[in-house]
Amino acid sequence: MTLDQSPGPHRSFLFVLGSSRADGNSEILAREAAAHLPADVPRRWVDLNRLALPDFQDGRHEDAGRQADEVEELLRRATVEATDIVIVSPLYWYSLSAQTKRYLDYWSGWLNVPGSDFKKRMAGGTLWGVTAMADDDHVVADGLVTGLSHSAAYLKMRFGGVLTGTASRPGRVRADEGAMARARTFFQGDAPLARFPYEEAGAVA
Numbered sequence: 015m016t017l018d019q020s021p022g023p024h025r026s027f028l029f030v031l032g033s034s035r036a037d038g039n040s041e042i043l044a045r046e047a048a049a050h051l052p053a054d055v056p057r058r059w060v061d062l063n064r065l066a067l068p069d070f071q072d073g074r075h076e077d078a079g080r081q082a083d084e085v086e087e088l089l090r091r092a093t094v095e096a097t098d099i100v101i102v103s104p105l106y107w108y109s110l111s112a113q114t115k116r117y118l119d120y121w122s123g124w125l126n127v128p129g130s131d132f133k134k135r136m137a138g139g140t141l142w143g144v145t146a147m148a149d150d151d152h153v154v155a156d157g158l159v160t161g162l163s164h165s166a167a168y169l170k171m172r173f174g175g176v177l178t179g180t181a182s183r184p185g186r187v188r189a190d191e192g193a194m195a196r197a198r199t200f201f202q203g204d205a206p207l208a209r210f211p212y213e214e215a216g217a218v219a
Contacts, residue, residue, distance in 0.1 A: 026056040027201075028096035032103035032114030034063055039146035039187035043179045044102040046197040047144065058092055062113040065089065070119035089117070090124050094135045098142065098174075098201075101162060105147035108157045118165060133169055140205045141166040143176035146187050152178040166208035174205035 029048065031041055048057055065085055093099065103114040110118070124132040143162045145155055159176045166173040177200045179193030180186075187193060 025097045027098045028092055029059045029100045029102055031061040032111045038104060039181035040102050040104045040144055042187050043146055043193060043197055044144040046194055047177060047200040050198045051201055062117055070116055098140045100142040102144045105145050105155050105158060108154055110158055137170035140172040140174050142174040145176060146179045146181045148182040150180050163208055167210045171208055172205040173208035
């Protein structure tokens with residue numbers, strides 16, 4: 015993990031890189047967005063591909079006293095200490111990458127760590143997404159967007175949406191002028207509280 019040591023009392027961003035390829039298009043897009051954050055906002059970058067994180071084993075009902083290893087504990091702390099979490103994943107088969115999904119699976123385990131208050135600490139924070147895809151029509155990423163939005167809703171987080179770009183070959187997202195322009199303002203403004211569809215319907219009624 016690397017941390018940009020910039021002071022900032024109000025917000026801190028955790029960028030979770032979930033690509034199997036270093037310096038991929040999704041990361042390029044995320045770094046363009048991060049470059050336009052205020053200089054005093056701390057940014058931490060975690061590359062899941064570089065972490066020795068095993069596949070998640072769901073032992074919620076068999077092993078309540080399981081102890082997390084050092085890597086998992088560092089990742090958990092980085093997650094709960096951030097006010098804003100940015101999931102950076104290419105669109106793989108119309109959803110998140112395996113590395114990213116494994117990270118989110120660990121959230122299920124952290125919900126049950128004694129004394130962690132994971133759900134309480136995540137509430138009120140903001141979840142964002144950044145993804146690059148080969149398709150020009152970004153509606154194909156709706157499954158990824160829905161998964162992140164519902165995860166935010168479950169944890170009572172805000173959801174800032176997903177920044178999308180078109181690219182397949184390495185570095186080609188830079189040619190997507192629309193995506194690069196959207197990146198420059200992506201983190202501006204307030205993100206709304208995430209809601210499940212039935213909650214939104216109830217609010218309208």
